[in-house]
Amino acid sequence: MSTNAPRGIALPMAPRTPAEYIPGQQEAPVALTSLADMLKWAQNYARSRSIWPLGYGLACCAIEMMAAGQSHYDMARFGSEVFRSSPRQADLMIVAGTVSTKMGPRLVRLWEQMADPKWVISMGQCATSGGEFYDSYYTVQGVDTIVPVDVYVPGCPPRPEALIEGLLKLREKIEKQGLKIKGEE
Numbered sequence: 242m243s244t245n246a247p248r249g250i251a252l253p254m255a256p257r258t259p260a261e262y263i264p265g266q267q268e269a270p271v272a273l274t275s276l277a278d279m280l281k282w283a284q285n286y287a288r289s290r291s292i293w294p295l296g297y298g299l300a301c302c303a304i305e306m307m308a309a310g311q312s313h314y315d316m317a318r319f320g321s322e323v324f325r326s327s328p329r330q331a332d333l334m335i336v337a338g339t340v341s342t343k344m345g346p347r348l349v350r351l352w353e354q355m356a357d358p359k360w361v362i363s364m365g366q367c368a369t370s371g372g373e374f375y376d377s378y379y380t381v382q383g384v385d386t387i388v389p390v391d392v393y394v395p396g397c398p399p400r401p402e403a404l405i406e407g408l409l410k411l412r413e414k415i416e417k418q419g420l421k422i423k424g425e426e
């Protein structure tokens with residue numbers, strides 16, 4: 242059968258009754274969407290491909306975070322090599338290291354100064370749960386007790402590959418979020 246359809250565009254097959262179906266043969270898939278969904282997809286896609294982290298390291302985990310930004314691991318492949326010196330220019334706080342109780346309020350202040358939408362990765366056991374300083378009087382027992390955490394990266398220290406995996410998980414999460422940003426009604 243010859244058609245005048247442009248090459249590469251599959252024509253939908255004529256509707257058939259259930260009795261006419263051959264196993265494995267279905268109509269061409271059809272995707273339905275709305276303008277709002279397309280805008281949401283485009284916005285989240287752009288955001289997820291240009292996450293700029295705050296240049297903020299607290300302890301030994303920060304060395305691995307720095308390694309992830311260097312040429313061997315090359316976080317630039319995922320659009321996140323631009324570590325910003327100001328929280329006002331950053332989307333992502335990577336809590337890389339032990340959070341002392343003295344540093345806690347400063348960490349919260351930096352997080353508050355970041356513009357929405359913003360995200361937090363807890364890198365390493367110390368940031369996630371206190372780690373080897375568990376139950377100590379001078380360490381915050383999990384940074385999620387003071388700021389909301391989006392992704393946890395386990396390890397002591399996590400290798401740069403693990404941090405990059407965390408970044409890719411965050412990318413997936415951003416792709417699925419809605420149009421509204423945190424704090425909007």
Ligand code: SF4
Pocket residue numbers: 300301302337338339364365366367368372373396397398399
């Ligand atoms: S998790 Fe391990 S490597 Fe990371 S800051 Fe704590 S002690 Fe250091």
